[in-house]
Amino acid sequence: MLYRNAARAFIAELAEIRSSGQPVTVRGLPTHERLARTVTLAQPTERFITVPGRRNDVFATIAETMWVLAGRNDMEYLARYLGRALQFSDDQVTWRGGYGPRLRDWGGVDQVDEIRKLLSSDPESRRAVAVLFDPACDFADTLDVPCNNWLHFLVRNGSVHLNVTVRSNDILWGFSGINTFEWSVLHEMMAFWLGARVGHASFFISSLHLYDERNEQADRALGGFGGATGYEEGWAGAQFGTPWEDFAGVLDRWFDVEARLASGEDCHAEIAGFPDPLLRQFLQAIAIKWAIAAGADNARQRELVDDLGHSDIAFALREQLFRDSAQLLSPPVSTVDWTDLREFVIDLHRSKDAAYGNSWKRRGELTSIAANLARKIDRIDQVVGGAAAGSEALLDTVIDLLVYAIKYETFLADQSTDVAEKIFTNGGERFSDGPDGFEELMRAREVVGEVGTVQAEAAEASTAFDELDTFLQFHPQAEWMEKLVLAERLTATALRLVFAVALSDPDGVDALRRDAGRP
Secondary structure (H helix, E strand, O other): OOOHHHHHHHHHHHHHHHHEEEEEEOOOOEEEEEEEEOOOOOOOOOOOOOOOOOOOOOOHHHHHHHHHHOOOOEHEEEEEEEEHHHHHOOOEEEOOOOOHHHHHOOOOOOOHHHHHHHHHOOOOOOOOEEEOOOOOOOOOOOOOOOOOEEEEEEEEEEEEEEEEEOOOEEEHHHHHHHHHHHHHHHHHHHHHHOOOEEEEEEEEEEEEEEEHHHHHHHHHHHHHHOOOOHHHHHOOOOOOOOOHHHHHHHHHHHHHHHHHHHHHOOOOHHOOEEEEEEEEHHHHHHHHHHHHHHHHHHHHHHHHHHHOOOOHHHHHHHHHOOOOHHHHOOOOOOOHHHHHHHHHHEEEEEEEEHHHHHHHHHHHHHHHHHHHHHHHHHHHHHHOOOOOOOOHHHHHHHHHHHHHHHHHHHHHHOOHHHHHHOOHHHOOOOOOOOOHHHHHHHHOOOOOOOOOHOOOOOOOHHHHHHHHHHHHOOOEEEOHHEEEEHEEEHHHHHHHHHHHHHHOOOHHHHHHHHHHHOO
């Protein structure tokens, strides 16, 4: 399944485990799991998971990621940030299954460097693999066997994609706790070294599971998710920018500053002058941890977080420290009657259908239908991103998106009896001709759940279209029912977006009512 980012993947996959996970007891611990999961992140650098009930530890996530990338596996450093790590150490000195030494010094081989060199000289290579499972020692009876076993970097069309094979993934402590984050940082670094864009990150997970003892926490996370992850509002991180030849020295410098912060030193000047933007922000976050340990009060903590600006780390820290990130994503408060709004849309569609007929589908699925959807999504992205709306109000554009999405479903019903029987209660042959098919589907749709901000719902609709568009480009001859799944997701997100815009634009709703000829 393709998701926009790690937070959305976490919530969706967690909900699936809670609703349909299969029970299994492993080493005496009851769990529920889903098997053979493929989870793809479209924007892996949107790496912070900011869900109120999840309570991610920003400091520990950054610290462990840097520890892995530096090739370390010592407990002395990691336990400063992740005390429970000692529970998984055989000797309380190292993590024998730690990824760091395996990644950076496996028998004298730095797998990161080898991948970098290989893809620099042969960008189309399929051999850029890093292995993390060692059969010579990992079949032993031990507290720590690597869960992530294989990394594959693949460059295509100017983007570097990362595929990760995982034998066992605890969705709380593994997938959402560290794995998506740590590999996203390596992914970004590799893309920089190769002069490529960051592509998709895919996780092939044999067992994605939740321990039953964590059910209450899981339910808090699901209940705490308000529909937005922060990235829809423009919160973004700094970018990695260190050349490979400087990387080792920059890492040494980073850990030197970290150690001084942990010992209580003031390293403000050193952090301000740190050469890499992303790693500088990581140090700013680490500095906040040690300021808190030294007794910084709430006001001082907020000052330090504010110094991080409009960054994703700042957003994540506000959630961790103050639990107020939801205030930054509060939805509109005006009210709109969905039943009335739905009828306005139906009336307007009826008049447009009489004027334009079947022109919306004349050149087929890709050239006409998908292109119409793309134009509307592109305009929505531009206006929500701050561009002037011009002569067409945003409400008009999002309604057009919803109309085209539902009409696409009627088109699919024309192609497949299975689709028609699934979405229509009445028989027929040409569901996409005229207004009747559209009106039946439109009246069957309801707004489900609390609607988020316009920005949040627009991002959801954009992601849903991207999933559909990518699928159509690569699988134009796919089964019609497969296309319907993606079309229905787009319709659902478009519907919520229409409602969100209507809530924020009561004057626009009044204008829509007048255009529909209603009092």
